[in-house]
Amino acid sequence: MLESIRRILILVRKELTATLTDPIGRVVLFIPPIIQFLMFSFAISQEVVNTRVVILNQDVGLEGASLMKSFMVEPVFKEIISVTNYDELDAALETQRAIAAVVIPQDFSRRVLSGSETATIQVTLDGRRANGSAALGGYISQIASQYGASAALATSSNGGLITRRWFNPNGLARVAFMPGLVCIIMTTVGMIVSATSIARERELGSFEQLVVSPLTPVEIVIGKAATAVALATISACVILLLVVFGFKTPLQGPLWLFILSTILYLTAIICVGLFISSVSTTQQQATLGLFLFMPPAIMLSGFATPVENMPDWLQFLTLPNPVRWQLIVLKGLLTHGASARSIGVCLAPLAGVALVTFICAVFMFKRRME
Amino acid sequence: MRSHKLERLWALVWKEWLQVFRDPSAGLVAFVLPMIMLFIFGYGLSLDAKRVKLGIALEDRGAVARAFWDAFAGTEYFDALFYGNRSEAEQALADGDVRAVLVVPTDFSRRFERGEVPSAQLLIDGAEANLSVIIEGYALGVYSKFVERERLERGLGSTALSSAVTVETQMRYNESRMTRNSLVPGSIVLILAMIGTLLTTMVVAREWERGTMEATLATSVGKFEMILGKLIPYFLLGLGAATLCAVIARHAFFVPFRGSAAAYYATSSVFLACATSQGLLISTLCRDQTLASSIALLSSFLPNFIFSGVLFEIDAMPSVLRALTYAFPARYYASCLQTVFMAGDAWSLLLKNMAAMGVIASCLFVATIAATRTSLE
Structure with a gap:
């Protein structure tokens, strides 16, 4: 057991070094998320003005x-x-x-x-x-x-329906879309980091070296996933700092809840990425596979239009979609100020999805190695 | 001489075509992806508000307040949930259990019986900007109908709540008022962008990475021919996908197709010219698959999703970004598609949009020629 952990740590160190010393890897990890965030936080709005x-x-x-x-x-x-x-x-x-x-x-x-x-x-x-x-x-x-x-001849009355808009009193669309945007950016970073990783090793020929090392398939998947989760979590925290200080949207719940749900969510997403990566033989296939997964997952999450507008059978199908749950968590934490209990409820499905996708990734990876 | 050149171009196109289909993922993207995307835009996305979950905090238990509850619970617009007091209902709104809360204060019945028009407070989840306008409209309608009816029953006479002006609304080009009719054509923008830009980017970047691009450069093929040889196969693939999209939209989602096939293919061709040139330019500049796919995502998928004006409002963007939307082909093509499907061949609009896309396509094409070096470093 201890020996296994030591081997995983070595793999994590190797992966971290490989990603961070590669100039392209560094760029992909931090620059696109920030550009995306800045650009789309201003662009996304469904309000009817002008x-x-x-x-x-x-x-x-x-x-x-x-x-x-x-x-x-x-x-x-x-x-x-x-x-x-x-x-x-x-x-x-x-x-x-x-x-x-x-x-x-x-x-x-x-x-x-x-x-x-x-x-x-x-x-x-x-x-x-x-x-x-x-x-x-x-x-x-x-x-x-x-x-x-x-x-009309107005009979004076002070009655009527008084409307207040909550969570977004100034009608700022960028505040309303902030949770969705943070969620999408986390997803893209997580997927890009993981989806091409195994396919890239295979294409570059370093996959064989990994296979002949003493690492077992489970250890390889854990090591690769852990590295990607760590990097993507750091990237997510950078975005959170931007949201809190740049857009003055304070975190309305405990920070540990944000980090915990983010880690669970990224594990789920990254295992999906590793699964896609093990199935594909080239980077091209991995990237395209990612595009078959990501847009549907994002659009069927309640990001663009509410889940409750969907037909009932489709609402049922969105239940295993991790994006949907993470979006509820982020909305609760960033704009709505939901109670910790109602956010905590979402952690269970996130953990469940993470576990299932992890098992799938290990299974697929094992089959690939044979 | 001329026919010789054409023959060479044809050979290049054929080679590229074979290469596209050697990898099953390309076929998957060209034919399975359109179906998935149309499915999502057809069923998954909807801006039509169905029964809205409305929490009613009934702090007053008088007869009028009960009748008020019945008025809201009995409509088809709302799914009414009962809350005993204001703070419970507010927490439900924060937790996302309800979309809006109606607070009926303790003096509601009493004031009504005195002949006043009592006020009630409506708290709406403002995070969904449009839904909140629609909810407000529904609630106002139910509220004023209720007040009028109750006052009539008690012989209290009419109030200022009934307006002297009524509005008769008609939704042109979309008589059935299904947002699907507009979202499904709008999704074709994304589908063709993914085929045109993403697929081209990936395939060509791989050639650079593997060095097979240099092999082609070493032959007697000219720069111009080589670029055309790369563009044409993906262009044709895109047109094939466009045909598939139109058939599915028309026959599976019953979106009207009021324009002509000529208009559809003309506008789609110009858009595909933009998309494929963009893909080729990205891969020529990057020569690395990871970087190229990341840039393609950033410069193609997201702008085509957000700047098309299909789901998000261009008019609501800050002026800098609004200006930027003119530089991407998405908004022109989305407008063309929605017009061809829903309105018909409005050529003055279509030609204007095609001209704008044509300018973008030429710029991208020229940039690609400039970026392609026939000599090796």
Whole structure:
């Protein structure tokens, strides 16, 4: 047992030296994650702001013009394109100059001022923009009905529904996406470090040397995984420092919970990487295999759209997806301030997945050695 | 002379073609990956909010408050969960058990019976920006309907909550309002980028690493021919995958295809020209598989995912990044695809986008020629 640990440590030292003395290895480990993080922390947003809307105002009265003005003050809209007929309206939508079109009818002023009738405006949204259009429709409805409410003979009341947005009070998309981004970057680093490692040794011919050494297959997998987990955890901590100090998003839970879940998660991911690496004979196959695994795992995790929007059978299939669980942990720790109990619940599936993928990696590696 | 050159080019293309299919992983990427990605974008990603989990902290147990609970629990929009007090519900929101919390204060029923419009507080998980707008809209609708109905029953008269303006909304190009119709075409951007850039990068970087590239350079083949010989096979592979994608999108996901095949192939060709040139440029500059795949990931997969405007909003980016999106072909191609599938052949839009992609493709191609050295160091 002791002898085995000593052998693993030697392998870890060899792996660390090999990765860190290789200039390309160092670059791959630290530069892309930081670039990715900085670039995408600003780029990723699903918020609907700065949009262009086209308005056809057929109303000659004052109310139509004043409704148009109430659109102009909204930060959601950047520009309001005023047109005079339906052809121009349709053209603006079709060529994507505007994402929404509003038609204010001829009788708008008359109906609003009548006090008893309701006026109806027509809103056409560009269905090609899946993300923006539904939310924009919501905004336009809110603006219009607020306008209508203040125009109606308002019985003064201080009631109503008071809305607060939590975890992201300033509406900053980059804060909201921070956990997802940290998770993706951890995943990419972990996978790139591990997925090509065995395939690369095989391609370069150093694999045989590893095989003839006294190390058993289990020891080799442990040694390779441990090195990769250690390096990727350090890389993850660098990103965490960036998040906490660079973006002023304090860690809202204990640090040990972050490190523990990160180690479990990276073990799972890295064992998947080693598995892919043992299956492939070339680096090309390993990289492509990684691309068959990573995008589905990330997209079926709740990163881009919530898991609860998926059909039930697919939600069930996402249960063994480690990204899904790590994402819940990071959300709880970075933005939501979840209780340690609810985060702790996610550690069990992470540990389970890590164990299963480790066994698979060892099994595949053994078969490869024979 | 000319036919001789063509013959040589053909031989190169054929050699590359054989090489692509010698490794099963390439075929896997070209034909299995599109299916996986379409599957994910078709089923896995959805921006349509289904039943939203709403925690209701019912601090008031009066008759009106109960009716209020029934009004929310009875709608198809919400899955209502009961909480006895505010702090329990807030913890559930923090733990991610519910997406929103409605707090009904202790004086709710009393104030209502006095004839006031009592306030209730709605706390929404703001991390999902769009979902929060939709939840707010749903909740407001249920709330004002409830107030109107209860006041009518008690003979209290109408309030300012009912608006004089109503909105009639129509979703053009996507009448069934399924986000799948827009996400599935959008995913083709990613699929073709992966085939065009990633596959080209890997294969060519390996040739540099192994030294077989030098062997080709040593022959009488010119620089230009060699680059074309490398590009054409992956280009054709990409077109094959594009065909497969369109068939699956149309017949398995029932996405409408309102444009013409000509428009689809024209825009896809220009995009593939960009993607393959980019792959070739990366591998020529790096000559190392690990570095090349890492750069391909950084400069192709992620920008095509994020800068395409399919899932994330370009308008919401800071101006520097917004400017940067114009330098990547993703946004033009995504706009073309969504137009060809959902709207039809809007040539003025398509041609503008194709021209922009054409400029990018030429720049990448020229850069590749400049980076390829026919002499050895």
